[in-house]
Amino acid sequence: MSKNSLASLAVPGISLTLRVAPNARADKVVSQDGVIKISVTAPPADGKANAAAIKLLAKALGVAKTRLTLVQGHGARTKRVRLD
Numbered sequence: 001m002s003k004n005s006l007a008s009l010a011v012p013g014i015s016l017t018l019r020v021a022p023n024a025r026a027d028k029v030v031s032q033d034g035v036i037k038i039s040v041t042a043p044p045a046d047g048k049a050n051a052a053a054i055k056l057l058a059k060a061l062g063v064a065k066t067r068l069t070l071v072q073g074h075g076a077r078t079k080r081v082r083l084d
Contacts, residue, residue: 006031010061010083015071018057018079022049029060052072057081 006029017035024039031037042052058065059070063083073079074082 003031004059006036006057007062010063014083016081016083018056018073018081019054020053020077020079021051027052027056029056043075047074050079053079054081 019035019037021037021039022042022044024041028039029036030039036057037051038056040049040052040056042048049074054068054070055065058068059077061068061083067084069082069084071080071082
C-alpha cells in the first residue's frame with residue numbers, strides 16, 4: 001500500500017472505523033469493505049498498539065497524527081477515529 005493511498009479519505013470531520021490487530025509480524029494498513037484494517041507490531045499494553053495504529057493511519061492518510069482522535073474502542077480491536 002502506498003504512503004497516501006487513503007488520502008482521499010482525509011476529509012476534516014470524518015469518522016473512520018478501524019480494525020486493529022496488535023502483535024503482528026509487520027505494520028500494514030489495508031482498506032477492505034469500508035473498514036480499515038491495521039496490523040501493528042506493538043503489544044496491546046499501555047496503549048502502545050493504539051498509538052502505533054494512529055501513527056500508521058496518519059501516515060496512510062497523509063495527515064499529522066495530532067489531527068486524529070480515538071473516540072471509541074480504547075480497549076477493543078474495533079475502533080472509531082475522528083479526523084479533526
